[in-house]
Amino acid sequence: MTQTRFDAQVLKIAALVGGSLSSARFLFQDLSAEAAFCASRHRMAFCKVLDAAVDAFAIEYLRSADTAQAHNAACARLDAIVLLRKSPH
Numbered sequence: 106m107t108q109t110r111f112d113a114q115v116l117k118i119a120a121l122v123g124g125s126l127s128s129a130r131f132l133f134q135d136l137s138a139e140a141a142f143c144a145s146r147h148r149m150a151f152c153k154v155l156d157a158a159v160d161a162f163a164i165e166y167l168r169s170a171d172t173a174q175a176h177n178a179a180c181a182r183l184d185a186i187v188l189l190r191k192s193p194h
Contacts, residue, residue: 110152111133114133114155114159115129115130115133116129117159117163118132118133118159118162118163121163121166121167122166122172124172128172132162132172132176133159135176136155136158136159136162136176136179136180137155137158139158139179139180139183140154140155140157140158140183141154143158143183143184143187144187146184147184147187147188149187154183154187157183157186157187158179158180158183158186159179161178161179161182161183161186162175162176162178162179163175165178165179
């Protein structure tokens, strides 16, 4: 995954929560750590898992408007999301 793609994800989070770039970077880095763990555990591509984590965060944030709640929900749902994306449709 390129730095450009990382930057785009950070900007997506920043635009969503309306906060500073440093706050968005912190959220992104934490979601990245969760995604890396999940990707290695389920043997999936890191970029796919990271995309799932950022998408899960965005969906929950739009529902709750609470950054901490959205972050916790995204991390909690990440295993399920990865398993669903991994399974054949």
